Every structure is written in C-alpha cells, then in structure tokens.
Amino acid sequence: MSIYYDDAWLPSLDGTHTKRVYRHGTAIAIGRVRLWQTCDEGELTHEWFTAERWEAGRYVPIQGEHADFLEAVERIVLDLATH
Incomplete structure (x- = not known):
C-alpha cells in the first residue's frame, strides 16, 4: 500500500505535535x-x-511507543491491514 503524510508537524492542544x-x-x-x-x-x-x-470518525490509539517516526507510520499500516 502506498502512503503519504503531512509535511509539517501540526500542534495539538495537549502539547504534542501530529x-x-x-x-x-x-x-x-x-x-x-x-x-x-x-x-x-x-x-x-x-x-x-x-x-x-x-x-468511525475518531482517532483510536494503537498500543506502543516508537523511537522513530517511520516506525510509527508502519504500525498504522500494519494495524489497518488487521482491521
């Protein structure tokens, strides 16, 4: 599956960036x-x-923390394949 992601980090209300x-x-x-x-x-x-x-109209956390951005992206793709 070919994917892409935003270029810039967007600030969130909780102090994280997405x-x-x-x-x-x-x-x-x-x-x-x-x-x-x-x-x-x-x-x-x-x-x-x-x-x-x-x-279903909301973001659902996937268990685990990742040291690398691309590792987290891969986790989304793997999770999508199992749901």
Whole structure:
C-alpha cells in the first residue's frame, strides 16, 4: 500500500505535535502519528512517537511507543491491514 503524510508537524492542544497519514490517491486520513517530547532541566530533549488509526470518525490509539517516526507510520499500516 502506498502512503503519504503531512509535511509539517501540526500542534495539538495537549502539547504534542501530529502528522496525518493518508492512503495514496485519497485525501482521507487513515491515521496520525503523535510526536511527544520531554526535556528535563539541563538535559537533552527526549522524543518518542505514538500511532493512532482513524476509525468511525475518531482517532483510536494503537498500543506502543516508537523511537522513530517511520516506525510509527508502519504500525498504522500494519494495524489497518488487521482491521
């Protein structure tokens, strides 16, 4: 399945940033990836990603955290294949 995703990270009300994921040839989102960040005082910023699938008019979290954006995108595609 060919997919694409937003170019820019969009800010969310909860402080995360998101990119929507689409099936190629459609403008309907199949899911989104959230970017989470924490920064301890005097420490480096820690980042991780979570995946959510679009189902019945809302985003449904897919269990697990990912160290890489593309890994989270792959999780959406795999989850879509099983639902």
